[in-house]
Amino acid sequence: MNKKGIQGRTIWMRSALFLLWLSVLTGCGGTGQSQDAAARDAAGDLTVGGQETPGREDGLTVEFMDVGQGDSTLILCEGEAMLIDAGDESSGTTIQKEMQKLGVEDLRYFVCTHPDADHIGGADVIAYKFPVETLLMPELERDTKAYEQLEDSITARDIKVIHPEAGETYDLGGGSFTIVGPVEQYGQDDANDWSVCLRFTYGELGFLFCGDAEEKAEEDMLAAGVPLEADVYHVSHHGSSSSTTEAFLQAVGPSYGVISCGRDNDYGHPHREVTEALTARQVQIYRTDQLGNIFCYSDGKALNWKGECDAAADGKADAEAGFSADETAGEEASGQKYVLNTNTKKIHLPECESVAQMRVKNRREIYAALEDLLEEGYDPCGNCMG
Ligand SMILES: [Zn+2]
Numbered sequence: 602m603n604k605k606g607i608q609g610r611t612i613w614m615r616s617a618l619f620l621l622w623l624s625v626l627t628g629c630g631g632t633g634q635s636q637d638a639a640a641r642d643a644a645g646d647l648t649v650g651g652q653e654t655p656g657r658e659d660g661l662t663v664e665f666m667d668v669g670q671g672d673s674t675l676i677l678c679e680g681e682a683m684l685i686d687a688g689d690e691s692s693g694t695t696i697q698k699e700m701q702k703l704g705v706e707d708l709r710y711f712v713c714t715h716p717d718a719d720h721i722g723g724a725d726v727i728a729y730k731f732p733v734e735t736l737l738m739p740e741l742e743r744d745t746k747a748y749e750q751l752e753d754s755i756t757a758r759d760i761k762v763i764h765p766e767a768g769e770t771y772d773l774g775g776g777s778f779t780i781v782g783p784v785e786q787y788g789q790d791d792a793n794d795w796s797v798c799l800r801f802t803y804g805e806l807g808f809l810f811c812g813d814a815e816e817k818a819e820e821d822m823l824a825a826g827v828p829l830e831a832d833v834y835h836v837s838h839h840g841s842s843s844s845t846t847e848a849f850l851q852a853v854g855p856s857y858g859v860i861s862c863g864r865d866n867d868y869g870h871p872h873r874e875v876t877e878a879l880t881a882r883q884v885q886i887y888r889t890d891q892l893g894n895i896f897c898y899s900d901g902k903a904l905n906w907k908g909e910c911d912a913a914a915d916g917k918a919d920a921e922a923g924f925s926a927d928e929t930a931g932e933e934a935s936g937q938k939y940v941l942n943t944n945t946k947k948i949h950l951p952e953c954e955s956v957a958q959m960r961v962k963n964r965r966e967i968y969a970a971l972e973d974l975l976e977e978g979y980d981p982c983g984n985c986m987g
């Protein structure tokens with residue numbers, strides 16, 4: 602099968618979108634297991650865990666794992682793997698299994714952004730079970746069980762630990778990442794601001810991961826002038842309003858914001874201020890509490906998304922869930938898919954020539970009623986819709 606063919610890619614994207622829509626429409630709970638299995642069968646090239654998973658041998662796969670209230674993101678780039686954080690104590694084995702499902706045998710890098718339990722709780726399991734070439738973590742020790750257990754695994758497996766500094770660059774497959782934080786030292790109690798922040802790039806695309814870095818760390822990164830621009834922003838600190846300041850968000854300028862947070866978590870994450878700020882900038886929000894594991898596939902030019910939903914067991918996914926209420930409601934109402942250029946404010950049909958040329962940054966795929974888009978100030982493309 603020629604996965605690189607344009608035809609194949611188009612079908613692949615359509616199946617992905619259909620799956621998303623299907624999973625959003627059917628909700629993630631209850632019989633989610635069998636629907637998920639059926640969805641995977643229908644997915645063809647998209648099948649997760651099979652031999653054809655993109656990213657293992659070619660392309661990029663980023664999986665934002667649903668680890669409840671915590672963070673864990675797996676990046677597979679042309680056969681090499683890195684993991685950023687490992688959720689809380691209860692997530693280690695889940696992450697291990699997920700990695701094995703995707704065929705990961707070892708980690709080139711394991712980034713433990715900061716030693717809070719919701720980021721390194723499962724790290725001891727991962728560091729013990731998988732060969733890790735380099736572990737990156739801030740120079741901040743903690744007197745906690747999670748930290749001690751991670752240290753035990755590091756010692757037992759003799760893992761090389763680096764406390765990275767801003768500006769350092771590391772290769773992963775055909776991609777690479779630059780450390781963008783921390784750029785300062787912080788107090789012992791400010792673990793979040795110590796978060797190792799990195800900007801991963803592959804082809805034309807950038808992804809920003811900043812752990813739980815809060816306002817102070819964001820200010821310092823802005824002042825230091827480190828590169829922050831990204832198409833995909835892993836929204837810091839689970840969408841807490843103590844992070845993602847307006848100035849920081851402006852510097853990042855993402856098209857997509859992924860939020861890792863637990864269903865009905867005690868912190869009220871993500872906070873309304875943050876989701877509103879993202880929405881105001883037309884950033885497409887994807888949340889693990891609504892979509893379960895979230896996959897982002899890329900060839901370095903386009904981004905394709907898939908929400909797995911099989912970890913969402915409480916059936917909370919409703920019209921609000923998943924890939925935005927607009928898309929779901931629009932699909933039900935009109936069945937029409939459009940591609941918006943958020944820069945030129947034009948509406949295109951998916952097959953329009955301009956869509957292929959459009960910068961990812963400006964592109965937004967949506968199921969919506971035309972009149973709603975017109976109301977939002979968009980104009981139909983003269984070629985495909987004229
Ligand atoms: Zn934290």
Ligand SMILES: [Zn+2]
Nearest residue numbers: 717719813838
């Ligand atoms: Zn956290």
